[in-house]
Amino acid sequence: xxxxxxxxxxxxxxxxxxxxxxxxxxxxxxxxxxxxxxxxxxxxxxxxxxxxxxxxxxxxxxxxxxxxxxxxxxxxxxxxxxxxxxxxxxxxxxxxxxxxxxxxxxxxxxxxxxxxxxxxxxxxxxxxxxxxxxxxxxxxxxxxxxxxxxxxxxxxxxxxxxxxxxxxxxxxxxxxxxxxxxxxxxxxxxxxxxxxxxxxxxxxxxxxxxxxxxxxxxxxxxxxxxxxxxxxxxxxxxxxxxxxxxxxxxxxxxxxxxxxxxxxxxxxxxxxxxxxxxxxxxxxxxxxxxxxxxxxxxxxxxxxxxxxxxxxxxxxxxxxxxxxxxxxxxxxxxxxxxxxxxxxxxxxxxxxxxxxxxxxxxxxxxxxxxxxxxxxxxxxxxxxxxxxxxxxxxxxxxxxxxxxxxxxxxxxxxxxxxxxxxxxxxxxxxxxxxxxxxx
Amino acid sequence: xxxxxxxxxxxxxxxxxxxxxxxxxxxxxxxxxxxxxxxxxxxxxxxxxxxxxxxxxxxxxxxxxxxxxxxxxxxxxxxxxxxxxxxxxxxxxxxxxxxxxxxxxxxxxxxxxxxxxxxxxxxxxxxxxxxxxxxxxxxxxxxxxxxxxxxxxxxxxxxxxxxxxxxxxxxxxxxxxxxxxxxxxxxxxxxxxxxxxxxxxxxxxxxxxxxxxxxxxxxxxxxxxxxxxxxxxxxxxxxxxxxxxxxxxxxxxxxxxxxxxxxxxxxxxxxxxxxxxxxxxxxxxxxxxxxxxxxxxxxxxxxxxxxxxxxxxxxxxxxxxxxxxxxxxxxxxxxxxxxxxxxxxxxxxxxxxxxxxxxxxxxxxxxxxxxxxxxxxxxxxxxxxxxxxxxxxxxxxxxxxxxxxxxxxxxxxxxxxxxxxxxxxxxxxxxxxxxxxxx
Numbered sequence: 062x063x064x065x066x067x068x069x070x071x072x073x074x075x076x077x078x079x080x081x082x083x084x085x086x087x088x089x090x091x092x093x094x095x096x097x098x099x100x101x102x103x104x105x106x107x108x109x110x111x112x113x114x115x116x117x118x119x120x121x122x123x124x125x126x127x128x129x130x131x132x133x134x135x136x137x138x139x140x141x142x143x144x145x146x147x148x149x150x151x152x153x154x155x156x157x158x159x160x161x162x163x164x165x166x167x168x169x170x171x172x173x174x175x176x177x178x179x180x181x182x183x184x185x186x187x188x189x190x191x192x193x194x195x196x197x198x199x200x201x202x203x204x205x206x207x208x209x210x211x212x213x214x215x216x217x218x219x220x221x222x223x224x225x226x227x228x229x230x231x232x233x234x235x236x237x238x239x240x241x242x243x244x245x246x247x248x249x250x251x252x253x254x255x256x257x258x259x260x261x262x263x264x265x266x267x268x269x270x271x272x273x274x275x276x277x278x279x280x281x282x283x284x285x286x287x288x289x290x291x292x293x294x295x296x297x298x299x300x301x302x303x304x305x306x307x308x309x310x311x312x313x314x315x316x317x318x319x320x321x322x323x324x325x326x327x328x329x330x331x332x333x334x335x336x337x338x339x340x341x342x343x344x345x346x347x348x349x350x351x352x353x354x355x356x357x358x359x360x361x362x363x364x365x366x367x368x369x370x371x372x373x374x375x376x377x378x379x380x381x382x383x384x385x386x387x388x389x390x391x392x393x394x395x396x397x398x399x400x401x402x403x404x405x406x407x408x409x410x411x412x413x414x415x416x417x418x419x420x421x422x423x424x425x426x427x428x429x430x431x432x433x434x435x436x437x438x439x440x441x442x443x444x445x446x447x448x449x450x451x452x453x454x455x456x457x458x459x460x461x462x463x464x465x466x467x468x469x470x471x472x473x474x475x476x477x478x479x480x481x482x483x484x485x486x487x488x489x490x491x492x493x494x495x496x497x498x499x500x
Numbered sequence: 501x502x503x504x505x506x507x508x509x510x511x512x513x514x515x516x517x518x519x520x521x522x523x524x525x526x527x528x529x530x531x532x533x534x535x536x537x538x539x540x541x542x543x544x545x546x547x548x549x550x551x552x553x554x555x556x557x558x559x560x561x562x563x564x565x566x567x568x569x570x571x572x573x574x575x576x577x578x579x580x581x582x583x584x585x586x587x588x589x590x591x592x593x594x595x596x597x598x599x600x601x602x603x604x605x606x607x608x609x610x611x612x613x614x615x616x617x618x619x620x621x622x623x624x625x626x627x628x629x630x631x632x633x634x635x636x637x638x639x640x641x642x643x644x645x646x647x648x649x650x651x652x653x654x655x656x657x658x659x660x661x662x663x664x665x666x667x668x669x670x671x672x673x674x675x676x677x678x679x680x681x682x683x684x685x686x687x688x689x690x691x692x693x694x695x696x697x698x699x700x701x702x703x704x705x706x707x708x709x710x711x712x713x714x715x716x717x718x719x720x721x722x723x724x725x726x727x728x729x730x731x732x733x734x735x736x737x738x739x740x741x742x743x744x745x746x747x748x749x750x751x752x753x754x755x756x757x758x759x760x761x762x763x764x765x766x767x768x769x770x771x772x773x774x775x776x777x778x779x780x781x782x783x784x785x786x787x788x789x790x791x792x793x794x795x796x797x798x799x800x801x802x803x804x805x806x807x808x809x810x811x812x813x814x815x816x817x818x819x820x821x822x823x824x825x826x827x828x829x830x831x832x833x834x835x836x837x838x839x840x841x842x843x844x845x846x847x848x849x850x851x852x853x854x855x856x857x858x859x860x861x862x863x864x865x866x867x868x869x870x871x872x873x874x875x876x877x878x879x880x881x882x883x884x885x886x887x888x889x890x891x892x893x894x895x896x897x898x899x900x901x902x903x904x905x906x907x908x909x910x911x912x913x914x915x916x917x918x919x920x921x922x923x924x925x926x927x928x929x930x931x932x933x934x935x936x937x938x939x
Contacts, residue, residue: 069915080501091583115579115580116578118576118578119575119578120577121577123573124577125571126815128568128571128577129567129568129571129572132564132567132568133564133568136559136566137767138559138563138567138765138766138767138768138819139555139559139764139765139766139767139768140554140767141554141557141760141766141767142767142769144530157579163557170527175614175769175808175809176809176810176811178806178807178808178810179808179809179811180807182807186653199575207806207807208809210792210803210807211807213790213792214625214787214789214790214791214807216655271681313792321580325578326577326578327577327580328576328577328578328579328581328813328814328815329577329578329580329811329814329815330581330614330809330810330811330813330814331813332886349803350652351652351653351655352652352653353649353652364649364652364653367617367646367649368617368621368646368649368650369614369617369618369621369653369807369808369809370614370615370617370618370654370808371615371617371618371769372615372769373767373820374614374767374769374813374816375569375767375769376767376768376815376816376921377813377815380577398567431720444519448594454619489859
């Protein structure tokens with residue numbers, strides 16, 4: 062990485078931003094990506110890119126080999142996959158749930174999806190049309206903005222509770238108030254949380270679970286960052302501690318398990334949703350109007366998977382099955398390569414904190430946060446938008462926290478995945494220059 | 501294939517059907533599939549299976565090799581694909597549209613989807629929410645039942661016009677009457693038609709196009725059976741005749757191009773939708789409420805692809821691009837292997853007609869139908885349901901025509917894809933036995 066003079070020429074940065082017609086503080090991840098690409102091209106300089114939450118590692122060769130064999134030897138490319146998934150992936154997911162969540166489920170309840178996005182999309186629909194008059198979906202924010210777009214596509218309203226000022230008993234009390242209205246069909250959160258990296262405690266999951274049972278609301282648990290609370294080791298099959306989950310506290314859940322981050326397998330769009338066995342068997346007359354069947358598990362497959370994609374790419378199902386089986390059998394520990402993100406987050410957070418920044422979401426009910434894929438920072442009294450404008454002039458890109466549904470205006474979300482450890486000296490140099498000019 | 505005694509023991513067939521709790525006349529394709537699997541297992545006999553519209557050929561090795569390289573060499577498995585598709589597939593689709601439809605389009609308008617199902621799903625949403633108060637989607641029936649399920653998922657009403665008694669000017673007059681109501685947002689049909697194999701004439705496409713322009717209704721043209729009207733040769737790049745399309749007569753279209761039938765590539769769930777360049781640029785304020793943007797092309801990608809699957813499997817995009825490029829460059833003619841279906845249809849239709857059956861949809865505006873992937877037959881005064889019950893006892897399976905939205909109660913849909921030419925003597929033997937017992 063070159064060491065350009067800092068700050069970059071402000072007039073050029075501002076001109077490129079203006080050409081894109083969107084303020085950095087309002088830019089989506091992809092828009093920010095395009096703006097930064099354009100500045101890089103104009104200046105011939107590289108950014109420290111923290112805007113994009115993409116995996117920075119390579120998929121395991123086991124998956125690639127399994128896909129090749131599925132196509133070249135087993136010839137699965139010419140055959141429609143079953144809508145409810147290839148049995149080998151369903152069984153592998155069953156094994157994974159037992160080994161890493163200590164959750165016994167029938168293979169039937171594990172449904173392959175075209176990426177976790179697909180699982181979230183269908184889950185939101187199922188939760189929202191399960192009963193009449195549940196016209197609203199609730200998020201524990203901040204979160205992934207596209208989940209709110211999914212609600213819009215379904216024609217479902219959204220509400221949110223912010224984890225910034227709602228943790229522990231306060232979170233549960235706020236949740237009770239919302240669920241008691243009767244308008245909420247489902248609730249979604251990720252833990253570790255994108256973007257704040259707060260992790261819900263067992264007591265919080267227990268509270269959420271009890272309320273979901275009481276009000277018959279589906280908890281859609283987005284496990285995109287499975288095992289990535291690195292304060293614990295969740296990567297040993299059949300050995301506690303297990304990844305925390307609401308599934309221990311209620312039968313009203315759908316778990317969405319992504320392969321993009323834990324296996325860096327984002328390109329092949331394959332994931333698994335696990336529907337609670339109790340929900341899977343439930344009969345919900347209201348579902349039939351949208352999904353063509355009143356059986357909830359059947360609705361997920363025949364009203365969800367079938368009309369959207371008619372099943373999941375055959376070779377990728379075989380690839381993911383190979384990965385899940387390998388980690389269940391202890392052939393490799395999926396958390397080992399991921400700890401690279403922990404090391405990066407430690408180094409990056411230290412560089413920010415040393416140069417006048419502070420964490421926005423800064424503790425887990427009093428405990429220090431884990432180091433992982435994302436963190437949130439603010440500087441002085443700059444709001445997120447102003448902070449981004451300034452950081453762009455120092456070759457550092459991120460997205461505004463406000464775009465993630467956070468109530469906090471002052472911060473940005475930083476992703477560690479594209480900043481390797483050898484880039485840390487340059488990150489420090491840039492943040493020092495920034496701090497020198499703004500202190 | 502063994503030559504079992506005919507008819508099969510009726511009490512056993514009826515017992516297995518009863519165990520499945522669904523009458524054959526009402527069974528979906530998949531349900532019929534399960535019933536027939538169970539009868540085969542119970543009797544130890546094989547059926548002539550005409551219920552399943554799956555490709556019966558092998559994908560071209562070019563695609564498999566391209567996928568392998570995409571994963572093992574180019575390492576695309578670890579990288580999110582662009583939501584609007586890999587440029588190489590967009591460009592290949594542009595070349596395909598020019599070579600086989602004589603349709604010049606910018607690559608931007610060609611959008612990869614997770615199978616044609618995904619393209620139909622998003623297209624129905626776009627057409628239905630483009631303007632307020634267009635709460636109904638219109639089908640030219642008979643058709644693929646899952647498209648109607650897609651409307652249900654979107655919360656959109658459906659209507660249909662049957663091609664049985666509406667062809668030529670009568671079709672156009674009926675269409676005018678429906679579109680004039682102002683409640684129709686889009687219209688969908690496949691040509692060749694699943695299941696009747698009627699093919700719309702240029703005069704009909706011209707009439708549909710003119711009405712779509714007049715009433716600003718989107719024609720969603722399902723080209724699942726591209727080039728498979730074998731009365732013409734549509735497989736020579738850049739040489740007329742070209743696959744007929746409504747796109748020659750209006751700018752209100754989305755073409756859905758599947759790879760499942762023309763390339764027997766069903767397992768990898770990859771297809772391309774082409775949005776009319778005029779529509780692509782259109783600004784529709786009503787769209788924003790569902791898709792988060794008022795630009796129609798952007799809505800397809802960022803409100804359609806992104807929240808449902810976040811893009812299309814990387815390796816399969818590379819595989820399909822390789823196939824499209826190969827046929828555009830004339831490396832092989834995609835229609836050549838497909839003519840196997842024509843040969844099968846000729847033999848099968850002859851066997852049915854010789855044994856007292858008649859075609860239900862039996863002509864194209866006076867011309868004989870093409871021989872292709874599907875055909876429809878009836879026998880005497882048996883309704884479709886009764887006919888299926890009887891045929892099951894003679895080891896022949898299909899689905900009832902009524903399940904495809906047809907107004908005709910008397911017929912069944914037969915798919916040729918699983919009946920190879922060496923099975924024709926056995927098919928004839930079974931139909932002769934059936935006719936002997938029912939004449």
